[in-house]
Amino acid sequence: xxGEVGMRVAVLGLGSMGAGMAASLxxxxxxxxxxxxxxxxxxxxxxxxxxxxxxAAEAAKxxxxxxxxxxxxxxxxxxxxGEGGVAAAMQAGAVFVSCATMDPDAARSLAARLEASGQxxxxxxxxxxxxxxxxxxxxxxxxxxAAAFGQARPVLDAIAAKVYELGxxxxxxxxxKMINQLLAGVHIAxxxxxxxxxxxxxxxxxxxxxxxxxxxxNSWMFENRVPHVLDGDYAPxxxxxxxxxxxxxxxxxxxxxxxxxxxxxxALQMFLAAAxxxxxxxxxxxxxxxxxxxxxxxxxxxxxxxx
Amino acid sequence: xxGEVGMRVAVLGLGSMGAGMAASLxxxxxxxxxxxxxxxxxxxxxxxxxxxxxxAAEAAKxxxxxxxxxxxxxxxxxxxxGEGGVAAAMQAGAVFVSCATMDPDAARSLAARLEASGQxxxxxxxxxxxxxxxxxxxxxxxxxxAAAFGQARPVLDAIAAKVYELGxxxxxxxxxKMINQLLAGVHIAxxxxxxxxxxxxxxxxxxxxxxxxxxxxNSWMFENRVPHVLDGDYAPxxxxxxxxxxxxxxxxxxxxxxxxxxxxxxALQMFLAAAxxxxxxxxxxxxxxxxxxxxxxxxxxxxxxxx
Numbered sequence: 001x002x003g004e005v006g007m008r009v010a011v012l013g014l015g016s017m018g019a020g021m022a023a024s025l026x027x028x029x030x031x032x033x034x035x036x037x038x039x040x041x042x043x044x045x046x047x048x049x050x051x052x053x054x055x056a057a058e059a060a061k062x063x064x065x066x067x068x069x070x071x072x073x074x075x076x077x078x079x080x081x082g083e084g085g086v087a088a089a090m091q092a093g094a095v096f097v098s099c100a101t102m103d104p105d106a107a108r109s110l111a112a113r114l115e116a117s118g119q120x121x122x123x124x125x126x127x128x129x130x131x132x133x134x135x136x137x138x139x140x141x142x143x144x145x146a147a148a149f150g151q152a153r154p155v156l157d158a159i160a161a162k163v164y165e166l167g168x169x170x171x172x173x174x175x176x177k178m179i180n181q182l183l184a185g186v187h188i189a190x191x192x193x194x195x196x197x198x199x200x201x202x203x204x205x206x207x208x209x210x211x212x213x214x215x216x217x218n219s220w221m222f223e224n225r226v227p228h229v230l231d232g233d234y235a236p237x238x239x240x241x242x243x244x245x246x247x248x249x250x251x252x253x254x255x256x257x258x259x260x261x262x263x264x265x266x267a268l269q270m271f272l273a274a275a276x277x278x279x280x281x282x283x284x285x286x287x288x289x290x291x292x293x294x295x296x297x298x299x300x301x302x303x304x305x306x307x
Numbered sequence: 308x309x310g311e312v313g314m315r316v317a318v319l320g321l322g323s324m325g326a327g328m329a330a331s332l333x334x335x336x337x338x339x340x341x342x343x344x345x346x347x348x349x350x351x352x353x354x355x356x357x358x359x360x361x362x363a364a365e366a367a368k369x370x371x372x373x374x375x376x377x378x379x380x381x382x383x384x385x386x387x388x389g390e391g392g393v394a395a396a397m398q399a400g401a402v403f404v405s406c407a408t409m410d411p412d413a414a415r416s417l418a419a420r421l422e423a424s425g426q427x428x429x430x431x432x433x434x435x436x437x438x439x440x441x442x443x444x445x446x447x448x449x450x451x452x453a454a455a456f457g458q459a460r461p462v463l464d465a466i467a468a469k470v471y472e473l474g475x476x477x478x479x480x481x482x483x484k485m486i487n488q489l490l491a492g493v494h495i496a497x498x499x500x501x502x503x504x505x506x507x508x509x510x511x512x513x514x515x516x517x518x519x520x521x522x523x524x525n526s527w528m529f530e531n532r533v534p535h536v537l538d539g540d541y542a543p544x545x546x547x548x549x550x551x552x553x554x555x556x557x558x559x560x561x562x563x564x565x566x567x568x569x570x571x572x573x574a575l576q577m578f579l580a581a582a583x584x585x586x587x588x589x590x591x592x593x594x595x596x597x598x599x600x601x602x603x604x605x606x607x608x609x610x611x612x613x614x
Binding site: 162265 | 446471486488497501514517568573
């Protein structure tokens, strides 16, 4: 039923998240045009039946909603206001749905600039991986004007199982997301510190996983990431560099606000160590390998033996 | 049916945990004798219908099982082998069930000394608070010889909903517990860092709690401790000093094993700061008050206003 009942939506950024969201939007009946600066991503999207544009501005032209699935604030700014930026191409009354995790100040600044020219900006960072993007079951932490929410509603309905409406201006969505990322990053580092320390002591790691996930030491991230360590599988489900970026934003925000964050600062050092050791694009459970290499702890290998 | 079908059990340490365990043991039909060096605890136990002994050794004499509910390794050592210690009073074949959280090396040492004189030692640190102690629903992370487990079984059945059997010698139970405490301590500090940082940004903290507990940033501790901050209630459900102790043990173990633990080291500093600021005996969610006092963040007060 594509195109019969829906909006015209541009999806900018066709990596695993953007491609999944585009698919969800098409399945819900929207007319989707996609663009990615990477040829392979654009071609894969077209090969899957999507309509690929030759530029971001072309995709955005005439769209009711433009969904930005790029990585950070500077990419979002370039996409909106750089050479060939979409702000100039978007029609009046259209909404820009910004999904990147960024400093709330950056979200406020981008929104103010776009709103000045008569378009709407929804600050809408997401939670949930590619699998949930593909099934339209993301969680969105959103804030923006009533007009932005109103215009973006059909998009949100298509891509998200849960939309938190967190305020009437850009910035609140970003701020909530950063609180989540602070915790998530610390919990990944703590999980890797703990499971490697258990390995150093020669404990049965599968038993550690069983006991901890049923105890007060559990976290969403411990439960989700430690299986990668148990399997010796560091193929990137979420890469080390993501939290180098996100805990970096936390540090920048906290420094600006004169707020000490010693625990997340320590966690960031471990993500930096993993990236510095060459694992930046591998799974973030790779922090366990850093602890192991620093201590002589023995972790499981992917073939079931120990490395 | 007290005393009709059960064992003779001594419970040494009648604080909120020990008193609850003694109650569970009595309800299950065991004959319980209790002792505490604190007169008030001993008198409260007697007033509640318990049989209080005049010394630990008197309580242990003739007991089939001696349950030690003291705070740490040094108290456990003093209880067993100090002046008037129970090791000399325990009959051959009786089991000493040690519930304190301690360094695995200390557990191994205590077990070896007690086993040398013909008694059994079960390394049995617990998880779960006073409420679950009172209903016999603790979680126990236990290790010890088959004889120790066999002799302690009726006690474990009475006090625990779940018993993890983690090895055939003392030390493994303690090691698993320390992995849990590493994570739990980091997660408390991270929860306080995050919720205070949210307060500094002026976010709606109840909404933060709602969003985070449904997101990847969640932890058992975030879910459990942040409500104390939202209520401005720092009456001690678990005191700051507990994790000064337990993360201190983690640091001691890690230093000895040449294992770097930067994340839990940073968390310990925040527990030390809270204790140093005079909150050692208050709830461990007090770390949020340390962050607030260092940054000018405004947290909820117990009367519903902000402090």
